[in-house]
Amino acid sequence: MLGLVCKDFYNLAKYLRTMLIAIVLFGVYAVMLGDVSIFSVMALIYPMMSVLSTFSYDNYSKFDTYGLCMPLKRSQFVGARYLLTLILLGLSTLLNCAAAVLAAERGANLGEVLLPCYVYFALGMLLCCVMIPVVYRFGVERSRLIVMALFLIPSIGFLVLFKSGGGFTPSEQAIRTLLYASPLLLLAALGLSFLISRHIFAKKEF
Structure with missing residues (x-):
């Protein structure tokens, strides 16, 4: 399975170099402004784009047709794609954390500085958990619009609620409970997504 991950990194070599340059530039810009929100969004988008690539x-x-001739299980193909996703999200989150710490004001609470980085990581993980089964089911080309909708629909929904004033503000206790439960929720979402993707890939004919 690690060989499949290495294969993906080899295919992404040029793309990742370009992505790294863009991330560094956005990171420097964010640190200079003292606001890493733009950088955080890019750190969320780039891993998803890489996995889609x-x-x-x-x-x-x-x-896939060639690879299935090798002594590999179909579940290993799917597992390698999820492992790649975790690695890319982890690396982007580390860079996001570094930028957040550098941009933070002196004496700022470290936990408060790093919390948004974790939130972006969680959002990226949830989006990838939806995106990967969709791509396995519908293919790359037909899934592009669905993937775009994953970004646009929640964003537009939150914007409409914010502008209309119809949204609600959850209590601090509710936010704290969700935060503490989020690692288990993410693991559950990841496991469910993997099972769905494995089932879809197992039924495919090449």
Whole structure:
């Protein structure tokens, strides 16, 4: 399975170099402004785009057809894609944390500085948990609009609620409870997403 992850990194080599340059530039800009919100959004988007690109590379090269001739289980193909997702999200989150610490005011509470980084990581994980099964089911090209909707619909919904004043503000206790429960919720979402993707991939014919 690690060989499959290495294959994806090899395919993404040029893309990741370009992405790293963009992240560094956004990071410097964010630190200079003292606001890492733009950088945090980019740190959320880039891993998802990278994972989506690996599907495109495999589809273009017909790798799945070739790879299934090797002594590998279909579940290993799916597991490698999720492992790649975790690695990319982890790396982007580390960079996000570094930028947040550098941009923070002197004497700022470290927990408060790093909390938004964790929130962006959690959002990225949830979005990827939805995106990967969708791509396995519908293919890369047909899934692009669905993936765009994953970003746009929640954003537009929150914006409409905010502008209309119809939203509600959860209590501090509710936020704290959700925060403490979030690691278990993320693990559950990841496990469920993996099972769905494995089932879809197992039924595919190549």
